[in-house]
Amino acid sequence: MTITLNKEMLQMKNMIRNFVEKEVEPYAQQIEEEDVIPQHLVEKSKELGLFGISIPEQYGGIGLNAVEKATVLEQLGRTHNGFVSLISAHTGIGSTGLVKLASEHLKNKYLPEMAAGNKIAAFALSEPGAGSDATNLTTSAVKKGDYWVMNGTKHFITNGPIADVYTVFALTDKEKGAKGGITAFLIERDFPGLTVGKKDKKMGLRGSYTSQVIFEDCIIPEENVIGEVGMGYMSALKILGEGRVGLAARAVGSCGKLIELSAKYAKERIQFGKPIADNQAIQWMLADMATETEAARALTMMAAQKIDEGKKVIKEASMAKLFASDVFNRVADKAVQIHGGMGYMAEYPVERFYRDARITKIYEGTNEIQRLIIARNILEVC
Ligand SMILES: Cc1cc2nc3c(=O)[nH]c(=O)nc-3n(C[C@H](O)[C@H](O)[C@H](O)COP(=O)(O)OP(=O)(O)OC[C@H]3O[C@@H](n4cnc5c(N)ncnc54)[C@H](O)[C@@H]3O)c2cc1C
The missing domain is CATH 2.40.110.10 (Butyryl-CoA Dehydrogenase, subunit A, domain 2)
Structure with a gap:
């Protein structure tokens, strides 16, 4: 499926990617060890408007639609999942109720400070x-x-x-x-x-x-x-439905990062006198990782597009969450495998992604519950 982003959105995507690679990634290990997100990264996220991505412009946010938001969350998913969780819980399930369902009075009272990142x-x-x-x-x-x-x-x-x-x-x-x-x-x-x-x-x-x-x-x-x-x-179901698309987008971003890390490692790691990337067994893992990630991205963007079209999205959001989180776990597992013993070491990011992937199958509704939702939707219409 083709997603066409306008010029501003392409710029934003590149800006977030730059921020993630150049400013967040250097602190990923520190966040992991100290269990604290450095305040300067929170401040920079505020400056970039990340706390207001889902809040309409009239309340001080940047009011992205669902496809645009998924694009941003995919880029954020490429870095430390704890850092991303702070922002995505705020912009997703934390804000959606107010944005979509609250009175004008409540929106005017709370959303501007939330968009600025001053109220979490x-x-x-x-x-x-x-x-x-x-x-x-x-x-x-x-x-x-x-x-x-x-x-x-x-x-x-x-x-x-x-x-x-x-x-x-x-x-x-x-x-x-x-x-x-x-x-x-x-x-x-x-x-x-x-x-x-x-x-x-x-x-x-x-x-x-x-x-x-x-x-x-x-x-x-x-x-x-x-x-x-x-x-x-009903409000909870609506909020969670949209949140699940964001979760899927983050998972897709993490998969993209894991594929890159694994390909790089496979080209550098020499065993039996040649890079391990020369072995078909490694290539097949990379091929499966990339194929499943593309499929997860397509499903996620399809669900996001349906939200933007104002269509009912419960089933598609559950499918995207279910599939993308399962793919994230399979991709993380293969990434550890490609890294061998190094993949089990805390100094390598794949070890962290492997642990962080696990929660995506549990929160915002377990994957068993997603299957129930999908099946109920099928049984209702058939
Ligand atoms: C790190 C983290 C962050 C979280 N953040 C939030 C948050 O911000 N806000 C919030 O409200 N909640 C949050 N949660 C809670 C999360 O959404 C729940 O943990 C999740 O919905 C599962 O509920 P449970 O843990 O009680 O598991 P249970 O419901 O006890 O499920 C246990 C197991 O039984 C399975 N199961 C249960 N019922 C069925 C069924 N009918 N058919 C088949 N299998 C079934 C489940 O799939 C699971 O495998 C968070 C949880 C964690 C761990």
Whole structure:
């Protein structure tokens, strides 16, 4: 499939690629070791407008459409996935609810600071008892006069420890449950009754923090409801659907980087008196890596294009997330194999990509759940 980018977008793509290669990559190892993203990279990301890629221009962002956003995220996926996670959780699931579903008042109040990167966003749906089955959430919000009172615990929340604003889903009508009884709220970090847990220790995604977010009689102004009361579950599905395309784009970018690293290593590494790249076994791995990556890119861009055309995209977004994350894991595995023992060493980036690939099959809906969504869509129409 052919994606035609306009001149400005081509410039932006090149600018992000340059930023990633020249400014972020030199710090990738440091991020990995120290579990901290250097502040100057955050500041540079703000300057480049990266925190506002999905926020419309009228609210201070650069308002990219879905194809353009996927193009940027693919470039970002070429570098440290923890660094990218900070930005993509903010611009994706953290912002989409506000951008697509909130009142003008909420948009004007929060989006400009979010677009500038001065307020970091997070998305809080998962709970200890409600992961794949998000309909089972127990966090509740009860209306008292002109405010809501929320109680409950969210967990594994990306940007949880550092966010300023959270899109949070809570039961507002237990009887109705997911069918009209879940509501989305925009909650500020400083609202009374909100605390964040300690940073989770994870397999990878260093520099990106997750934690619990706890609500104990948290007071939320009435105006901070996102969308309609009771329609929060539909909102969550919409937000996650678009987020999945972004996740797929990042995975495609990481695959591209892994292919380049592997090809370079295979040409340099001499065994049996010749570069290992001369062996058909290595060439076949590279060929499969590249073929699957192109297929993942096509699926991702097709889903993004459908979003831009205003079409229903649930199935395609799930397909893109499922396929691109599986491909990322297969490509990372082959990249480690091509690097031999060096691929297992922390000083080589493929080791980090291999660990960071794993989460893409789990978060924003596991790949088993993506298969359920795809199958349900097929069964509905056939
Ligand atoms: C690093 C990280 C960051 C995250 N960031 C966020 C975030 O920002 N916001 C947020 O809300 N959540 C976030 N999450 C939570 C994430 O979305 C959930 O972990 C994920 O949805 C899976 O839920 P679970 O962990 O409870 O697994 P479970 O739902 O307990 O699933 C366990 C296993 O059972 C399988 N399974 C469950 N039900 C079925 C079924 N019906 N059919 C077949 N298989 C099934 C699953 O696929 C999985 O393999 C994050 C998680 C991690 C680890």
